[in-house]
Amino acid sequence: MAAKIETRLHVDAHIEAGTTLGLDHAGAHFLRSVLRLKPGAMLAVFNAQDGEWLARIDGIGKGWCSLEVTELRRLPEPEPDLWLVFAPIKRARLDFVAEKAVELGCSLLQPVFTGYTDVSRVNSERLAANAREAAEQCERLSLPLVRDVISFEKLLADWPTERRLLLCAESGGVKPIGEVLQDIRAGDPQAGREPWAIMTGPEGGFTKGELDALTKLPFVTPVGLGPRILRADTAAVSALACWQAVLGDWEKRPPDRSDA
Amino acid sequence: MAAKIETRLHVDAHIEAGTTLGLDHAGAHFLRSVLRLKPGAMLAVFNAQDGEWLARIDGIGKGWCSLEVTELRRLPEPEPDLWLVFAPIKRARLDFVAEKAVELGCSLLQPVFTGYTDVSRVNSERLAANAREAAEQCERLSLPLVRDVISFEKLLADWPTERRLLLCAESGGVKPIGEVLQDIRAGDPQAGREPWAIMTGPEGGFTKGELDALTKLPFVTPVGLGPRILRADTAAVSALACWQAVLGDWEKRPPDRSDA
Numbered sequence: 231m232a233a234k235i236e237t238r239l240h241v242d243a244h245i246e247a248g249t250t251l252g253l254d255h256a257g258a259h260f261l262r263s264v265l266r267l268k269p270g271a272m273l274a275v276f277n278a279q280d281g282e283w284l285a286r287i288d289g290i291g292k293g294w295c296s297l298e299v300t301e302l303r304r305l306p307e308p309e310p311d312l313w314l315v316f317a318p319i320k321r322a323r324l325d326f327v328a329e330k331a332v333e334l335g336c337s338l339l340q341p342v343f344t345g346y347t348d349v350s351r352v353n354s355e356r357l358a359a360n361a362r363e364a365a366e367q368c369e370r371l372s373l374p375l376v377r378d379v380i381s382f383e384k385l386l387a388d389w390p391t392e393r394r395l396l397l398c399a400e401s402g403g404v405k406p407i408g409e410v411l412q413d414i415r416a417g418d419p420q421a422g423r424e425p426w427a428i429m430t431g432p433e434g435g436f437t438k439g440e441l442d443a444l445t446k447l448p449f450v451t452p453v454g455l456g457p458r459i460l461r462a463d464t465a466a467v468s469a470l471a472c473w474q475a476v477l478g479d480w481e482k483r484p485p486d487r488s489d490a
Numbered sequence: 491m492a493a494k495i496e497t498r499l500h501v502d503a504h505i506e507a508g509t510t511l512g513l514d515h516a517g518a519h520f521l522r523s524v525l526r527l528k529p530g531a532m533l534a535v536f537n538a539q540d541g542e543w544l545a546r547i548d549g550i551g552k553g554w555c556s557l558e559v560t561e562l563r564r565l566p567e568p569e570p571d572l573w574l575v576f577a578p579i580k581r582a583r584l585d586f587v588a589e590k591a592v593e594l595g596c597s598l599l600q601p602v603f604t605g606y607t608d609v610s611r612v613n614s615e616r617l618a619a620n621a622r623e624a625a626e627q628c629e630r631l632s633l634p635l636v637r638d639v640i641s642f643e644k645l646l647a648d649w650p651t652e653r654r655l656l657l658c659a660e661s662g663g664v665k666p667i668g669e670v671l672q673d674i675r676a677g678d679p680q681a682g683r684e685p686w687a688i689m690t691g692p693e694g695g696f697t698k699g700e701l702d703a704l705t706k707l708p709f710v711t712p713v714g715l716g717p718r719i720l721r722a723d724t725a726a727v728s729a730l731a732c733w734q735a736v737l738g739d740w741e742k743r744p745p746d747r748s749d750a
Contacts (some may be wrong), residue, residue, distance in 0.1 A: 231575035232633075236591070245568070246688045254702070280585050326586065329721075329724075330724050330727075333718050333719075333720050333721060333724045334718070334720075334724070334728065335716070335718060356538030367719070367721075368716055368718040368720065368721075369718055369719045383748045399742060401743075401744070403743070404743075406735065406741050407735055407740065408735030408736050408740060409741070410561055411735075450533065451713045454743055455731075455740060456595070456627055456628070456738070456739060456744075457739060457742035457743060457744055457745070458593050458594070458595060458628040458630055458744065459593075459627070459628045459710055460593050460594075460628065461589075461593060461627075461628075464589075464590050464593045464594070464727070466726065467558060467590075467727050467728065467731070468594065468728075468731035468734075468735075469731075470729075471715075471727070471728035471729075471731045471732055471736045472731055472732060474716055474728075475666065475671075475728075475732045475735075476668050478716070479716060479717060480666045480667065480668060480714065480715060480716035480717075481666050481669070482716060482717035483661075483663070483664075483714055483716075483717060484660060484661070484716075484717055484718065484719050485717070490688075
């Protein structure tokens with residue numbers, strides 16, 4: 231493919247060669263008014279089910295765009311099933327966490343109100359928009375699910391017990407995350423293919439009651455992130471990176487984009 | 491210690507019990523006008539040489555404050571010698587990298603202009619101020635050094651060859667960071683006590699010439715950070731977290747602050 235790939239867009243519709251895709255208003259506006267693309271321009275469209283495909287702009291106007299799918303660019307592939315469960319924090323840092331969580335391969339973002347959470351609402355649409363943009367930029371094939379914020383009690387009540395949870399705990403005598411992850415991998419080299427979650431608290435940390443409730447659950451493993459007090463966003467990004475490095479898919483390399 | 495610790499301040503001066511410390515204008519202003527503290531209020535003062543000490547506000551006025559050092563709170567302790575060498579990025583993301591690098595135990599921040607760097611200047615004072623604030627908040631005893639930005643050529647010409655460099659490389663057939671760090675640790679459990687550096691490129695990555703120049707150097711080990719294209723700031727934070735988890739001091743826990 232010599233043609234320049236102008237951008238990369240996630241589409242919900244089924245993608246296959248020869249089909250024509252109609253973009254929604256936002257997508258069409260982005261291509262026409264932001265990137266100023268014309269018919270004939272090439273882009274990549276993707277989703278988790280169909281992988282990534284080359285597509286040519288067939289027609290484009292105010293609020294509409296039709297794409298002709300030409301050829302497969304990248305096959306769908308399994309991705310880690312790693313949730314991030316986090317106490318919401320201030321907006322700029324929350325935007326940051328959403329972006330980084332997507333780049334670090336999170337499959338689902340679940341905000342949860344904990345005792346020391348000092349944010350009263352979470353804009354799920356904003357979170358989802360940040361997640362989508364990050365996925366389009368980082369070469370992911372999937373979009374993470376973004377759940378509405380729930381209470382700590384509901385989180386525990388509804389937890390799928392087969393999903394293991396790494397709890398980032400600032401206090402208490404817990405093992406360091408590196409040692410915990412290495413031990414898990416040593417015990418089962420395929421452990422990263424199971425469902426996992428990482429949970430981080432608000433800036434104030436978890437309440438003693440929350441820590442007690444969490445640490446007695448069989449699927450919870452508390453981990454330490456060292457001697458410095460990490461901000462909530464730093465803890466989330468750090469734990470996700472460590473998980474990917476030890477249990478995740480970081481043995482893979484980015485797709486070759488010498489065609490782009 | 492029943493007394494509430496109002497805040498934590500880095501001071502350059504030598505700290506020992508019974509001495510009186512005079513704060514600079516900025517420090518005095520922060521205590522008086524931001525925190526609104528009065529004589530008798532307790533805080534913690536620290537530096538890498540003397541550790542952390544309790545201090546009482548002796549006198550405070552417009553632009554001045556004298557502190558009486560009362561007792562040792564925490565002994566000085568060795569910290570990892572880990573540099574972050576990074577291509578400067580846009581301001582908000584640079585502020586973020588500085589804050590995270592401090593929380594993740596960097597000893598020095600070195601911005602470097604690379605071929606694809608699209609930022610023309612770096613505000614070292616701003617970087618240093620962010621670093622100081624982050625150190626005061628994250629329970630560190632040291633402040634990282636913040637160097638002025640230099641050229642890629644000067645970086646290599648002046649490099650202290652005993653300092654090993656982990657190069658975060660988006661392209662090329664390199665080993666994943668987790669495997670590389672584990673192999674280094676397996677070969678020498680004390681490897682983390684040596685001088686190290688982590689290097690990240692700009693959003694556009696390194697030029698081919700830069701990658702070729704770096705990878706032929708004996709002290710450079712290129713590493714991969716997985717199949718998703720990470721933003722420059724994500725790569726820096728992720729690599730620092732992985733280094734700390736495997737070679738760094740994350741077997742330690744935060745100091746007990748039940749007195750605070």
